[in-house]
Amino acid sequence: xxxxxxxxxxxxxxxxxxxxxxxxxxxxxxxxxxxxxxxxxxxxxxxxxxxxxxxxxxxxxxxxxxxxxxxxxxxxxxxxxxxxxxxxxxxxxxxxxxxxxxxxxxxxxxxxxxxxxxxxxxxxxxxxxxxxxxxxxxxxxxxxxxxxxxxxxxxxxxxxxxxxxxxxxxxxxxxxxxxxxxxxxxxxxxxxxxxxxxxxxxxxxxxxxxxxxxxxxxxxx
Numbered sequence: 001x002x003x004x005x006x007x008x009x010x011x012x013x014x015x016x017x018x019x020x021x022x023x024x025x026x027x028x029x030x031x032x033x034x035x036x037x038x039x040x041x042x043x044x045x046x047x048x049x050x051x052x053x054x055x056x057x058x059x060x061x062x063x064x065x066x067x068x069x070x071x072x073x074x075x076x077x078x079x080x081x082x083x084x085x086x087x088x089x090x091x092x093x094x095x096x097x098x099x100x101x102x103x104x105x106x107x108x109x110x111x112x113x114x115x116x117x118x119x120x121x122x123x124x125x126x127x128x129x130x131x132x133x134x135x136x137x138x139x140x141x142x143x144x145x146x147x148x149x150x151x152x153x154x155x156x157x158x159x160x161x162x163x164x165x166x167x168x169x170x171x172x173x174x175x176x177x178x179x180x181x182x183x184x185x186x187x188x189x190x191x192x193x194x195x196x197x198x199x200x201x202x203x204x205x206x207x208x209x210x211x212x213x214x215x216x217x218x219x220x221x
Contacts, residue, residue, distance in 0.1 A: 080106050088113055097200050098124050101186070125199025127160065134159075134205050136167050144169055146190070159202060163191035171206050174198065178207075178215050 068076065077099075084095040087110060101124035102109040113120045121127055136155040143150035144166040158164035165173075170190065177187045187203070189196045204212050 077104075080104065084109065094121075094126055097126060100200070101125075101197065123197060125159070125197055125202070134201050136205070139164065142166075146173075157202070157206060159189060159196055159198065161189055161191065161194050161196045163189050163194055165190055167206065174203060174207050175211060178211060 077096075080099060081092050081095045084090070084099060084106060085092050088095065090098070098109055098113070098120070099106065102112075109120075118127075134157070136157050138153050139156055141150075142154060142156055142164070144154070144156070146165055146169040149166055149168075155167040156164050157167050157170050173190045174187065187198045188194060189198065203215060207215070
């Protein structure tokens with residue numbers, strides 16, 4: 001027998017003698033402790049194995065989304081317009097303007113309309129004068145504050161706020177807002193400090209049909 005085997009046998013005998021000399025319950029406690037520790041290690045290993053296959057948690061900034069086609073977007077818009085119309089008792093045209101004004105946040109629109117209907121309509125350009133058809137006007141002695149043009153017979157436009165500019169300047173202003181700045185639902189009056197929103201009827205009057213279609217699409221986003 002090698003010296004290593006002799007040493008191993010010696011230590012085994014010591015351990016056996018120590019155990020036989022100790023009370024029986026102590027040996028049982030030691031045995032149970034070792035068994036429990038072994039089971040704990042097994043459970044811990046199983047937990048780590050299971051964790052590898054768990055679905056990773058989404059980060060706070062991650063959201064589920066679905067890409068819609070143009071026809072699906074139009075269908076969803078029509079559905080929201082009909083829903084709001086049935087709740088608020090307004091025409092489809094008015095509801096479409098309100099939804100664009102609120103960036104298609106239907107619940108927010110309904111909540112604010114219930115609290116202050118007149119103010120919501122006014123802010124969206126649907127006040128008491130909404131029924132009238134907007135038109136260009138020729139004002140005698142008028143001079144545009146943007147281009148300083150005062151040509152006789154110059155076509156001009158103004159909303160209810162009465163900030164009047166020549167039609168050409170108004171048109172260029174809207175064109176820039178839609179094409180270059182990417183604004184849509186909340187284009188404000190060109191006058192400095194005026195918060196009145198340019199309504200859809202005014203926009204349709206002033207810009208070409210192709211650009212108006214582009215504006216409508218932008219209001220969906």
